[in-house]
Amino acid sequence: MKSFLLYGKKDVRYSDIPYPEPTENHEVIVKVKSVGICGSDIHYYKDGKIGDFIPKEPFALGHEFSGVIEKASPLHPRLKIGTRVSINPSRPCKTCTTCKAGKQNLCPDMKYIGSASVYPHLNGGFSEYIKIPAENCVTLEDFISFETAALLEPLSVVLHALSLAGDIKRKSVLITGAGTIGQLCHMVANLYTDEAVVITDIRDSALEKAQEIGTTAALNPKNSNFETEVISYAPEGYDILLEASGANTILTNSVKFLKKGGKVIQLGMFGDGAQFPFAAFMKNELTYQPSFRFNNEYEKALELLQTKQIDLTQIISDRFPYDRIPDAIEKASCSLNDIKIIIEN
């Protein structure tokens, strides 16, 4: 069957691999229809790894995807052949103490689809057919498109981050980075707060997109009046900073906009050499809260789509056919104007 595997840095290649066969009764085979290219896929592509997840053998990237049931499971009659589904890529063990403590996203035995974090690696949506536990398949109503259903994963990531912020109804929010995650941050934050939601990025095109979707303000640090403008929307400082850029100096440059006792929620993945402004955190009693993947937010993300509170098509900037996956990831890795690139099958 068709598959595009990551062989190493900048090397995603067509590979004919065997069709998966369900090995356990609770598994189904899904034919992939849409896949989103994520920042972490780009890390794998550019660096051949992400953090300490280093692939031991070629595998298929793509953890943001949707599709149809190709082979059903006798134990799960709700998932008939042809049922449209979105795939929750998170497979915690559910039995360890971390899982039992309600932090399944931190499970040490996590099997994440389309990730090299466990071995054997679990192929993701860059393979056309995938074996999936039935419980990871979320059924879709007809009006939800495959491409938006593929984006439930990043939406879940953002919902998890905001759950760590607590109730934000009367809180001002500053977001750094206007890629997919940053855009979703302002879309979700605007649902929950009455106060200002301001986003920053060095790319004007990304800021224009944020403004078009509708946020309080979208500001570029390259502009001379940037600081004054940022402060003008929250004169006493922001309550929450959602850091979604992963830029090495971003915290040093941004903590000054926070209120005393404010909170930083980290979504962006830092590279080596990132700076941390210890003194600013100390003297202002700031809280630094990293947010990793998501916990049980997938259903909640689906609900936002089903109730039409969020329109994820707004962040899709380009689409590629399945056979052009290598072109799609190459473009995603160097384009400054794209937000989310989607692959369609």
Ligand SMILES: [Zn+2]
């Ligand atoms: Zn992702």
Ligand SMILES: [Zn+2]
């Ligand atoms: Zn566990």
